[in-house]
Amino acid sequence: MSDSPEQPKKTLLLVDGSSYLYRAFHAMPDLRAVPGDPTSPATGAIRGMINMMQKLRRDVRADYAACVFDAPGKTFRDELYPEYKATRSPMPPDLRAQIDPIHEVVRLLGWKVLNVPGVEADDVIGTLSCCATQAGVETVISSGDKDLSQLVNEHVTVIDTMNDRKRDIAGVTAEFGVPPSQMLDYQVLVGDSVDNVPGVDKVGPKTAVKLLQEYGSVENLVANADKVKGAVGENLRKALDWLPKGRELLKIKTDCDLAEHIPGFPKLEDIVIGGQDTEALKAFYEKYGFKGLVKQLETHDVPPELIEEQRSKKKVGAGPGPMGLFEEPDLSGLSKATNLQYDTIFTWEAFDRWLAKIESAELVALDTETDSLDEMRAGIVGLSFSTEPGIAAYIPLTHDYQGVPDQLPRDEVLAKLRPWLENPERLKLGQHIKYDRHVFKNHDIDVRGYVHDTMLESYVLEVHKPHSLASLAERHLGRQGIDYETIAGKGANQIGFHQVPIEKAAEYSCEDSDQTLDVHLALWPKLERDSKLKFIYELEMESSEVLFRVERNGVLVDSEELGRQGHELGQRIMALEKEAHELAGQPFNLGSPKQIGEILFTKQGLPVVKKTASGTPSTDEEVLEKLAEDYPLPAKILEHRSLSKLKGTYIDKLPLMVHPKTGRVHTHYAQAVAVTGRLSSNDPNLQNIPIRTPEGRRIREAFIAAPGNLIASADYSQIELRIMAHISEDEALLRAFRENMDVHRATAAEVFGVPPEQVSSEQRRYAKVINFGLIYGMSSFGLARNLGIDNTAAKNYIDRYFQRYPGVKTYMDETRLSAKSKGYVETVFGRRLYLPEINSPNGPRRGGAERAAINAPMQGTAADLIKMSMVQVQQVLDRENRRTRMIMQVHDELVFEVPEDEVEWLRTEVPRIMAGVAELRVPLLAEIGTGPNWDKAH
Template sequence: MSETDQVPQPEPKVLLLVDGSSYLYRAYHAMPDLRAVPGDPTSPATGAIRGMINMMQKLRRDVRADYAACVFDAPGKTFRDDVYPEYKATRSPMPDDLRAQIPAIHEVVELLGWKVLNVPGVEADDVIGTLACMGTERGFVTIISSGDKDLSQLVNEHVTVIDTMNDRRRDMTGVEVEFGVPPRLMVDYQTLVGDSVDNVPGVDKVGPKTAVKLLKEYGSLDALVARAHEVKGAVGENLRKALDWLPKGRELLTIRTNCDLKDHIPGFPELEDIVIGGQDVEKLKAFYDRYGFKGLVKQLEEHEVPPELIEENRKKARAERPAPGLFEEPDLSGLSQATTLHYETVFTWDQFETWVQRIEAAPLVALDTETDSLDEMLANIVGLSFSTEPGLACYIPLAHDYQGAPDQLPRDDVLQRLQPWLEDPERKKLGQHVKYDRHVFANHGIDVRGYAHDTMLESYVLEVHKPHGLASLAERHLGRTGIDYETVAGKGAHQITFNQVPVDKAAEYSCEDSDQTLDVHLALYPKLERDTKLRFIYDLEMQCSEVLYRIERNGVLVDAQALARQSHELGQRIMQLEREAHELAGQPFNLGSPKQIGEVFFTKMQLPVVKKTASGAPSTDEEVLEKLAEDYPLPAKVLEHRSLSKLKGTYTDKLPQQVHPRTGRVHTHYAQAVAVTGRLSSNEPNLQNIPIRTAEGRRIREAFVAPAGCRIASADYSQIELRIMAHISEDEALLRAFREEADVHRATASEVFGVALDQVSSEQRRYAKVINFGLIYGMSAFGLARNLGIETAAAKSYIDRYFQRYPGVKSYMDETRLAAKSRGYVETVFGRRLYLPEINSPNGPRRGSAERQAINAPMQGTAADLIKLSMVKVQEVLDREQRETKMIMQVHDELVFEIPEAEVEWARVEIPRIMASVAELRVPLLAEFGVGSNWEEAH
């Protein structure tokens, strides 16, 4: 028979087994807090149900199967609990919200066409192991979908495990590459290492590397046990101690492949009952209606197609898709998204021009830069990716320079060709953390305009309490997993820069980033458009991103010589403190070592123990030192030493090293999507935490200077959170104090202590100031007493009198707590949502903390909104009037400027006026303005 006459062999049947228990936990943690009644945190949770639907639908699209089952753990004990009562004893209980969703998850998985199995007394892994073994006996190809590494022991020529979370494929080669041993030795490997998740001990001090080394040397666990007397050192000693345990450990960790499933699969041991079925459309509609999944109902109605057409489209997609992977297609979730992916690497000018035409014709383009550094002021472009529609993306490699790298288009020529589009504000662009990309393009002389959207900020506004990284967003909202950076560039000491990443890997990674960014935007932006208040906050964040980019780009000038002098003086004082501390202790000791401090304080000197650490040792944290310093001189010396050492290490030594070599300035980075209140955070260097309560801390601000011909100016909102409290609470006494421009702390003292305004003492005003700000932060009577150094009963009396005089404040606090418990979040004056996941927690301290946050967050969040509105408005005026004044720092409620001397008087009048007029509250806003040759003088 000739080769052309040979009869084609039929493709083997595919058995797809889903680790349902792994899936449901992943679905629960990946999805937002969805409820059957949207916005009502008291209604049943549905996030895990929705996530499970997304994942099961996606898996069915991605993996062709003839037989399929979704296997869950059944409640109750298994044989392992009888063998070892401590089995899984350290696991946290399943969250109640998740447990309540399990029956519905089982129901919907069946309606989607899957056989659902949960076998009493048998773990899901053992059911999967039995079915996988049966599949191998029948010549099936078996695919197990799970993130559980334990299932790797089932892998053979016919069984593969796919990890949907990390897009990892564990076939025989994959297992050995990942763990260092072949699948046949996985049980031996696990027995030596143990399983901390399931509370199964291994051999003490034997980790993965040692286990691999032993198994390679001896060939198997049995051979190792037989020759345990030969193993030297601590490893050998620990191995011999564990010999009696190892058989039981192996029994616990071995997945069974011979479970009797006849009561759960009719016709067992035949598998016809788990042939994959079609979804029950009518029952699914009723199910989706019941749980409020309107988008899924619409999807069912709009996308019902004959099964034969579905299969035809699948074949077509597989044929058209380049370099197919298992988990490339996004979950539709009611959106109009591509069913295939087309990623192209651009090497020629013809390809490039084709893509330029696509980019110029698209209404919105997602773009991503790949660079050689995470430092946005130093990073150079290595490559660019663009996505013009879901599933369609290109990567343009420009500066990959490893040995053997393919020829690439010249970077400068490509950027010059793209520059008109990049700098056109009418050409709408989209990115993930666009501020970074703006800096990178600016490093190449391109001022990108027209960034219309940023998926990081969309997430930050919609779900501030969730992670905002692209990988997390894609998984949470699309069910898509992707390639992480460490996969292409390595990690730790072995990580390479992106210019060393092979172009093919770089292209897949970068195209996926742009493609997912566009998909995430399509999922998130409609939610913002439907909510006027959230849309306002999002627009504000986008405008603020532009201003922050300019602040970061401007940088601030520091006097390195002044810092060097301060550093020397601090060093002298630190050494003097060490000598004085050693004299007081009667011995030398390391003032930077908590252990040695503890030994001197509590063992030698027998100082009282204020509190203990989690391990039971006496604590030497700052709070303890401050308490002890009230009565003992040595803790005061240690406290001062610690404070000055931090100043020296963090600022006077480090700031000169952070001066940018090209600009001669320090350029901080403002993280915009971190704080749940909307506040910005500054890092590398942190310019917001320079201490100002000590003379040494304030001197550091003296080193922030203006260049010749300029001055430093500071504009700071006055008592902003108290003003916001007056506005929100509508308390008449507070409103009156601010409207009359009274000293609000003196007015509060007058009310609380029942004395005339002109009779208020400085001590009473100090108490009133602590009460005013303490109550804003939800301070209790105990906290107030500790802060003022008075008895708790006296503090409670002050709080009671405060609320009698300011009943509107008390009403606000009570109503806010109730509203937060009902909705799960509070809002700023402008509509920013501040979520409180622990507000209904059964844990008293956590719930109490959330209640305090509920009171403070609207004020702190509104203050954050106001300073952002001010930044945007001030920059708008500076641009419109073509002023040379530069905004160079933002520090909480303060803006710092570098102002030409000719514009100082204009700024002194206009900047406070602009800041005071960005919003109309029930009380006037007041911004104070100062000017000096350095930041400290201005402030």
């Protein structure tokens, strides 16, 4: 017997190229071969793919390697099931144009590229992994596709680099609840919505796991189908004929003939990982404008010892991160990753050292760790600071678990930090600073000196992309940080931050501050270079400050009034249920779409308006509204549904949302959500309270003023139509507003060819629908449906409108063309509103983007104006030491709680301020009303 040590097994590295290129395309910014030229070829996916492949090659040692792509054309699955992948969106043209260059550069980087006609990438990967196992070679598959989990065994592992997930046998079992050997059965039961492969109706992941635990396999489950009880058993028996085909579609093949594409197959010698072709790569990089990559080639490779040092670190720090997607991560990232300095402060000596550091720093990133996501109730568990990239410190304050080290007392630490925190000349930044402001205010600290918010920087620069810190760090730095669930667990087993071990909490929090500062350094120069975007960013920062105060102020709610309304609605809802049962001839659940469908379409034989994706008749609101025109039962169901939603969403919930200390309801305004720049309100959502019904309007009666005060509501009059007049420069529309005419009456006079004084109320109503409909890109079909007229009449109205208002038609046509060229439109003040689908080959999607292109500048400009008003009104309130408080912002409306002795001042000054925030080609008009509650203030 030989005494020589056992030789390590060789490794085959397989990359799911199709998965990679989609990730690269969606994660990267809109890079172009000629920067800033939207007509230049897109290069973002190419750039992302290069970084990902370089990163993977550094991180996974391999002897053999291939990058496998789906080839164009059909496969056996399409022949077996024509609906296979039928619901998938077509590949974006910008991505399709980058596929050939991606194949080319991956080859130049030393990888074997495979795209086998008639065979999906998964099947090629499955076949190669099987061959490798038979040859005694270990396989690592890099993909985010969960379907590949069925290939996992003791010799095959799947790594998901985007989510830092390892799917070995234990990993698959923990993630899905079944081992890899049962993954195919699991998929057969739940189906695959992405590939449009049905499973067993109503069988989700939990049910599938339960069935497989009980029966072991789908084969045994089918054999015992008659024993499965309830709806699951019924649906299973309905699916028995489908399941074999579903299995054939979902099973990854492991026996494809690849000899034509890999000489010597099934041997792996033709896919030995090779060296990169430096000269050809340099020419490629120069062709596509990758100057940083050219420089990287010229400075040669990173020293191997640095790569090993980086690999040995548990966290990547400022390095490229698992995907390595972004600007020059390979060299600068490595140098940062080896120089991280994250301190944890346990002593006053260390605290004083860091206090001196932050007091002398030009700019400090600040982050709070808390015991709640509710910003009005959250308490501080710890704080972190970063003064320069790679350098940060964490102060644990209230961690509480067995064996926790001694921590500095929270109250004393905050007292010593208060002078720095409240000093406006000590400049600070954060990620979503409004939340941190609330947290500090809960400890009676008014933070001053916040000058930057990375969430808002991203929102202004790239509104159509995610703005979380994790997304920003990965997109702009190539860094992937520690996931919260990694340190705190997930689901029912997740612990509070105060229970997280301090060493983990410190790394997590320091990384947040460090990444925030690093992201700011990447984004701020881009804002500084564009004066219009910089203006919008400054407006967002000022709005954040005002919104913090609005949220803090809160609004009083009359719980007794809501109780009365709830009782009345409850009685009406029960009466509607009884009426519906009588019309149906039997009792049924008015909250069950299935039972509603059976009553309406099976029993009563009502016409089917449309079907769901699964082929059953739809009972959604649009369908019920259509049926309600001719049948009484759908009308009762609609009313019941509307009132039940109103009661459950607002009337019953609002009293439960009253803060125990303030006695008020405090909504949260999200700035970085709506792509138009509008705010969204949640917990509670004050912007979606329905006001078109008497019951909905009554809810506003419960929003009241404190004794000695009134509620005041100030809003812009016809703001979007005024903005349309300004942008389109249409003379007739401009004249209507300049002469303070009733614009709907003026439009009716133009469209119907009658003098304004002879316009009937019906004609004015038609004109109002046309005015607002065209702003939202309404078609003649939509107008006909809205007005209850035929398409020809609707088209004639629109044609006459454009004849009378030619400037509006010109604006719409030019805006569509501009949007297609640039990929975005702008508000009057320069906010960019991106339209990713504007050049989509999918007609409905493209049409939706074109309608958005017309409306977004108006809606976005209105959002800019209300934010300007909010900021300027608050400045005046502060300057004059007024006791009036802004308590809500809803669309184009500002709501105040105003002392009775300031009402006259408010009636005069607030409309004046709102009308004067900007000078358009038509006058802005703001109107104000007051009353004891929000409803009466209108």
